Amino acid sequence: MMSTSFPSRKFLAMLCGAAAMVTVAGCAKDNEIDVSGGVGITATRSACPAVAVPLHTGDITLFDPATSRDASAVDVVAAITNVTPQCNDTGEKVYQLASFDVVATRRDAGPARTVTLPYYATVLQGGTAVVAKRLGNVAVTFAEGQVRGTGRGQASAYVDRAAATLPADIQERITRKRKAGDQDAAIDPLSLPEVRAAVQRASFELLVGFQLTQDQLEYNVRR
DSSP, X not given: OOOOOOGGXXXXXXEOOOSOOEEOSSSSOTTOEEOTTSBEEOOEEOSSOEEEEETTOSEEEEESSTTOOOGGGXXXXXXXXXXXXXXXXXXXXXXXXXXXXXXXXXXXXXXXXXXXXEEEEEEEETTTEEEEEEEEEEEXXXXXXXXXXXXXXXXXXXXXXXXXXXXXXXHHHHXXXXXXXOTTTTOOGGGSHHHHHXXXXXXXXXXXXXXXXXXXXXXXXXX
């Protein structure tokens, strides 16, 4: 079974961590310019990893016979949905739990049946570095005579709070209010390479998707 990649950094779902969010400047809304006493960027960040389902890994198709790709051979189609993050960021280790449903349909409304589907949970830092990866299974149950089945799974991640927190000097550069006439008044601090790199290093994601074979991934991409 292949190690599923994360193509194009596009997501089917993107959810912010659900625990306490820390407002780091003023009373302006998130990402707005705060002009009270000067100009500064107001930003809201959380130490909780964002939760996402990478493109092409949120659904899986099983065929019978397995070697066929004809529409008539589609046996089961399943998708990850209702991804719900729940974060505890009260300690030095931030814990992010993501619960999700799997909904599936089968070709034949026959006897009761259980289908086991593999999934992965990967922690990504800075958009590219894999910090951890775990594999699991979701059992999808079809009742007798029903073509629709459901299952439920969970994924989790621990992240060091220190690693997910912006250094004080970077935070100050982002949120410091600037007045007209200041040398850097017209400079967006997030356009500075060192600031952008620091924000990227402190950004974590918990990615959840089906653990696909190469053939299954290629099938999803082609559809």
